[in-house]
Amino acid sequence: MAFKVINPGLISVIQDFGRYGYQHIGVTTGGPMDEHAFLWANRLLDNAFDAAQLExxxxxxxxxxxxxxxxxxxxxxxxxxxxxxxxxxxxxxxVNQGDQIAFNRPKTGLRAYLAVKGGLQITQQLGSAATVVRERIGGLQANGKKLATGDVLPYPIMSPSVVQPFVSKRVPEQFIPDYSAPLILGVILGYQCNSFAQAEIQKFFSNKYEITQDIDRMGYRLTGEPVNSLLEGIISEGISYGAIQIPKDGQPIVLLRDRQTIGGYPKIGCVTTLDAARLSQRGPGTKIRFAIKDIHQAEAERMIYNRFFGIQSKR
Structure with missing residues (x-):
């Protein structure tokens, strides 16, 4: 049957694991900002890893x-x-017919995920139901809109034996992040790192940066000690998830799920996918640090992670 939306909240959107293979035509990936939380929600229900849910x-x-x-x-x-x-x-x-599910204000973190057994049944566009508001793609009506009052979100009908009797599952404590803990983000040095003097690179990795008010699903703007490149700009090129752009003011921008597909600012490096998810749960005023990450170590950690969650490549 379905959930009926009584109050859509501030920013509630449908997301699956993302839309891959279309950046060459200017369509970004979308997908969950906090991949870790998204994957665990589906795992708790024995859903497919990429089943659609609410962010x-x-x-x-x-x-x-x-x-x-x-x-x-x-x-x-x-x-x-x-x-x-x-x-x-x-x-x-x-949950049973007539039950009311409600979310209030944040106690810890910024983004919660709500999954349903079997996944939300949403029509896909370009292989995904992921909502990207800026591109007007995905979501309930395939137009990139956030949830609205009166929307009806369909999900599979469950046999009574699936719902009752019921044994709750909980994520093991060691896999539950502490969103108030100090945050150090692993960075793989990028294509333009040689355009930054060694002193500038050292400055970037030795100072703290603060998350500004200017954050959304496209990216996070940071403020702190400016970092300067020898380049004023570059020929626009493809942008990876987690890329750290350094514009002329020297203040880093970490690009996330709904990022533009190309850009012309020098990039000092790229935050790893697992750490970019951690960043997405932090709000304005949070202090963060960066640390150089070996690409081979990052790849090994990602392979282990993919195997654990049964992730199959969509790229």
Whole structure:
């Protein structure tokens, strides 16, 4: 059946694992900002790793359940409740017809994920249901719009035996991130790193940077000690997820899921995919550091991670 949207909240969108293979025609990937939380939500329900679910930023979403099913919540603690009773993130729950699921304001983190058994049944565009508002693609109506009051989000009908009796699953504690812990992001040096003097590179990796108010699904602007390149600009080229652009003011920009597909600022490096997900849960005022990451180590960690979650390449 479906969830009915009573209150869409501030920024609630449908996401799956992303839209790959189309950056050459200017279509970005989209997908979950916090890949770790997204994958665990599907794993708790034995869903396919890329099953569509909801990404709830900041909170205030309210849904009405129209058919019994099982859900999982992961990511930020947005003070979620079921029928007014507080529930913990990183856990699965049964819900019945008429139940009210609500999210409040952030306690820790910025983005929560709500998955349903079998995944949301959303029509795909270019192989994905991922919502990219700027490109007007994906989502419930295939137009890139955020959720709206009255929207109906379909999911598979579950056999009563799946819902009752029910044993809740919870993510093991060692896999639940602490969104208040100090954040050091691993960086693989990029194509233009040689255009930065050694002193500038040392400055970048030895100083703290603060997340500004200018953050969204496209990227995070940071402020701190300016870093200067010997280049004023470059011929526009493709941009990877996690790329760190250094514009003329020397203040880094970390580009994320809804980034533009090409750009002409020098890039000092690229935040690893696993660390970019960690960044997405931090808000303005958070202090972060960068550390050089060996590309072979990053690749090995990613391979282990993909095997654990059963990720199959969409690239």
């Amino acid at each position: 709830i930023t900041i909170g205030m979403l309210q849904l009405e359940v129209q058919q019994p099913t099982v859900i999982a919540m992961t990511g930020a603690d947005l003070g979620a409740t079921i029928n007014g009773l507080a529930v913990r993130p990183w856990q699965s729950y049964p």
